[in-house]
Amino acid sequence: MSRLYTLRVALFALFVALSAFFAGCSDDDSSIEFLFDREISDVSVLQECAKDADSGSYCFKVRFRYPIDTENLETIYLWVDSTVVGDTAKTVNDDKIAKATDSFKFPSGTESLFDTIDVTSYIQDFVKAGRDSLLVAIYCDYSSGRPGTVQRVYLHFGDKIDPSVVTITDSMWTTGYLMEWSRSTDQTNYYEPNELSGPIYGYNIEFYTEDKDEDIRNLKVKLETPDGIDSTGETFKIHYRITANNDSMWVDTVSHGDRVKNYLRIMVTDGKGYNQESLDSNVFRLIVEGLKAESRYSVTISSWDVSKNESDKFWKNFMTTDSVAPLMPTKLFTIKDSLFPETARLDSNNRLAIFWNRSVDPYKRDHGIGVDSVLTIPDTCLFQVCYDTVQTYRIERLNPCSGTWDSIAYAGGSNRYSKLYKLSDDTMKVSSTGNFVTDTIRWVSPGDTLIIRIRSIDMSGYYSVALVDTIVVSPGALANEIECPEGFVPVKASDTTALFCMERLEHQNDSGAFMTNVLHSEALATCEAISADGFNVSLCNERDWELVCLSGGKLAYGVVQEDTLDVLQFLITDCNVSTNDSITAMDVSKRTSRCMNSMGVRDLPGQLQEWVNGRSEDTLAVLKGGSYKILGGIEREMQAQCVRRSFPVFTRLAYTTDSVYLYREGTKVDTVFAADTSRTLYKVLTQKDFTDSLQFFDVQDSNGNSVGTDYAPYSEYKKGGDEWLEKIGNGMKYVPDHVEVVFLTGEHVSYRGVANFYKSPSIGFRCCAYKNE
Template sequence: MRLLKLYFLSLVAVFLFACSDDDEGPEYMFDREISEYSVLYDCETGGADSNSCFKIRYRYPYRLDDYAGLCLWFDTTIVNDTSKAVSDKQIRLAHDTSNEETYFHEYKKSGRYYDTIDVSKMVAPFIKDGYDSLQVALFSEYTDGGDPGAVQRLFLHFKDNFDPAIVVPDDSVWSNGVLLSWDRPTDQTSFHMIGAGSGKIYGYNVVIYAIDRPDEDIRDLKVSVQSPAGTDYTGGTIYKRNAQIVHTNDSVYVKELERNDKDKNYLRLVVFDGQGYDASNPVKNHFRMIIEGLRTRSNTDNYEYKVGFSSWDIVGNRSGSQGDVQVDPKNWKGIMTTDSIAPLMPSKIFVEEDSLFPGYAKLDSNNRVRIYWNRSVDPITFKHGITIDSELVIPKNCHVHECYEKVSKYIVEYYNKVDKSWKRNAEAEDRFGAHYIKEDDGTFKLDVLDTGSFVGDTIRRVAPGDTIILRILAVDNSGYKSDALLDTVFVSPGKLGYELKCPVGFVAVSTSDTTSFCMERLEHQDADGKFVTNVLHSEAVAACEAISASGFEVSLCRERDWELACLSGGSLSYGVIEEDDTDASDYLFRVCNVSTNDSTIAADIAKRDAGCMNPMGVRDLPGQYQEWVMGRSEDTIAVLKGSSYKIFEGLDRESIAYCTNRAFPFYTRPAYTQDTVYLYREGTQVDTVYAADTTRTLYKILTKSDFKDTLQFYDVVDSKGKVIGTDYSLYSEYQKGGKTWLDSLANGLTYKPSRKEPVFLTGEKRYYREASSFYKSPTIGFRCCAYKK
């Protein structure tokens, strides 16, 4: 095979009569050089083999007078890699059609600035001879004998010499095993097709190494591999033991390794692939390897393993460690199994009780509940004698560092009843650094000496009467987790909640010292738990009135009640507890989904953030959906409160999310008049007014008989056949659009044409507020309120 020739591009110019570099320093003319040259991985139809399809695209020299064309030299037979200029003889050789290493491309005027040359046939012999890449020299030819530009160079790459993307597997360990997981890497196969990363991956070398323990035989550890092709438990199809992918000359193959007792602390595996990265379905790129049978550590051991990992494409390029301890040490990944003795956890969570409701957790003024549990310990031996109860009882002869160690951290989780999953409340070391002492009356006091036997955590944004299911785990220094402390905390309903005893789905709210009622915790949902949106105001009213609750009268929330509940006695601006150190706009966007344009979060309660809540437990008042309420008067009965996920142009999310903000739905319609129109000439302009002006000279009077425009009016009918409003459009639009257009205008209602009226269009738009009675939108929902009879 001929040696690979790679040379960097050189942009220099010489006089046409110069045959080589000289001592006088020729002056190069940049306006006679080609520029913006590039390689296209393409060829003409019916041209060379697709593996040798190349075009060179370039911009003509700025000076085209007397420009004859472009000379191309392939390889270095005529122009070597250091030449800045060529001689007249070399230019003549470029016209020699019998020479495969030269080519002349004649200039033909076309009015374009660019030209493209198909060089597929010229480079085919070089590919056949085994070249990996090829240099092409380009030089402009002029017929006027003037100074030429310099030789330009570019390179054609014929083979894939790009390594796959580097992969570092994720690991999860336990007492005697490890789970390695990774995604198939992308692989670029062509220098000239940037971004094409779906080259096929041959497979992966995986090496497990027991550090400094040559006596440990890990060659027969239990291994299973899950890949997009299936699962292999035996090493018969998807993976192979005692093997390694290697590359020799032009071949890539799996080499079987001798079973050598000197290397028994190595486990060498090959995982087969054969596919390229699947961008359309990323799940199909995932691999998992489970290795079982590693040594379990105790607190006094320091058993550690390392993993070497490399990925190979189908032509033999690789990334990552080859598996040799001396090669690419930075790519070795250390893993440490856990010890075999788990930390111990007590069996009870303690809380500060509400004095009015014994047995219930007290809720502070910021809707927080403080929880406490006895500190966990991590035994060093199995015969520790520690008793597990609501508090751990440690024998007198069991001392720290002799009988047990302190744990590294705690994980506190709460159960989300909506999506039936555990959510992380906290995982930290310093968060639980404070210790507490339990007083005789059951209360807890912060221990300034830090010797207390209890630790605590804060559960935030808790609603009155909530039931919180908690799970707490202790983690030792090796990552081994304790059995979970599972307990349930019942939160005090508060005096108001206890007295009102609201219907299911409602929470007690107070708008003054003397006024209280029940409000739906979330926007109204149907029997299947889906939020009810895209409804008329009248439909929202009917849905609330259809709810039967003993001792209560249920209706659509009144505007003033909704607003006062949102304000929470004037302490809130947006109806949400604001205790984070972030500005309101960010909090409304991140927690309450205000002006995000994300309708999926609004529709799925499991995706909503429970932190968007006011102190009384009412959620999502500022965001998710705007809400119909009962207006304060007959002319403003259909009113909207709050904001939604929709972005309102020209309005910032803070302004539209204020509790005091109110909105009136409307459609934009062409403004018109049926009154007499007076036209007064002002110079060359005609002024249109609708009242007579005796101080000016009248140009013309238009009455209804003179009006040229016509409006079509409609009776808007709901699903029950009731006329709920009137709408209108230009008669010309109605004639042109027909029934399909009218149905789109109706938005699920029925538009019955009622009459046509001649009008004078003023040329302006008007906010047609009468549309509020038949306005509906997928961004609008509602919630109901229940009032004591």
């Protein structure tokens, strides 16, 4: 008898005891009790075809774990569709068993824990009938005793998933409106959630005004698509829309008579999928001209994929502006740093204060106001006679990676533009007669160069000409003591350790792509190959990485945190922790600079886990930081903590080559692996009695270097062959080494030896540069 059988018996006894307890407390003692250890578990769907499957078939297999208790298990029944066994049924009677789609006998004596059923042949008629999903129910029939409940899983066919909701950015002027959006993403396969490049058929757009007397049916329309500019209607149609029913999808005209003259409907054609390699090739801009000044309108937009699925509608109000734009100065002012006088100083929380001469909104074009670093208002131009204040300001920062303007969230509070400042001896002081206003830019790294754009907005929503200025930020006190190689920033692990340099981001190759899916040894070699005068470059030491992340114990996650922010939400939205969003993790232009510590090191809690050098020879290959990947069983906040360390493992069958001791207890036999002199020995098994075999492999990297040892059941290796070896190799070469006769204990263990040959797309690294002594 195996140890696994003993475990099953123990679990069954525990379940019976718990059942008796809950039965005594139940409000309804007559209710049917189902045994959890007599039902299948871990049901999953594999979308793969058998070798002899017909071309074009929808191929599916259902994989499951056998029940814990297989004693007296006779037959496993399967039903496709819910006409016989519904989606809430817990048990089945003889009539339903007779109508089972298929059944098979339990292979008595098998040591396999899992099995797979190919359901491809059962589902083709349902697919042809247009079904978008199908229930598969599985039930275990025992020769005696109560059963477990029916278990089920759903199969999903084709593209029944709506494209993503279109969101727009816009701007408006006196008589016109511009709306910009990116092509929708579309998941075409339920089982491939990361494939989001399904083709988009087109977009329905509708403009509306509550003024029923205003005729907007014949507005001038221009469309800028990834393929060019269209003013003639080749890629859009006015008074048309995409529509669909159960059978087909088509473009149809919409009513545009005098009763609906306050509507304008536009259909835009597309036909392409989202391009992750070139974000600019996904951008659309629609411009309409001929609107009334200072009037309110609304716009809605939805997208359609080629499988008749429509996204939810995005809806927005806007208002055209008046005829005179507000005025902005041409220069920003900052507080200078004493160590680097030509640069702007950051405060202790990595915030940058900026100041500018406040904007004004003239009533007429011949206002006489001079525009320069400050606005000069003549004595003849009186407040609220010649001009008024503006409503607010829009502040943006140029993203150097994507080339887009990112809106900046303020730190100065809702009344920040009501407090006035006066320039005095190169500094700003609060003054009731001042002409300057301020705002605060958060999450700025030491040594940053910021390009800032500020536009004022008047009461009607009219934007001013932009103030665009460049601010060079002080590299800080640490940079005054050490000059780091390019791409590295100065850091200090603690007050008692020397300064060194760390890469600002995870390591990137020469083309700017993050290096992932590398071995620990490959990461180490990459860092050591970097040449920097006066420095020894290597993979970061674990303790150094951790202390930099903690920043002297001030930061739990290695990020500057604002009191007003929820930690969990910050880790999700800014550090991409445990979101499964690999696209953001791999594209630096999609990341936010907000996930950084006070020294300017970015993305320590999330994006990619990082290889570091461990603290001893036994734990050399260590992982630090969180990941975009959802790590099973680990809470998001826990995996993001600076102090957390982890080791990659594979789950492998536990085995022994030592003697195995069998002790009889009634009709049962207990298997143990150490002699127990207090019990009556039934039998001792030695290696000559063992019937299990393991195949051991020498694991090699792409250069043929041996990096570790792995093993698998010999029967699996012989059955799977080279194709199976390649699949489990994960890019490594598995060379058969030797076979050992063993006793499998029936348990699974975490095999730590895998750390030397583990690779994953979610794991990268960053290098550290240490001063030569």
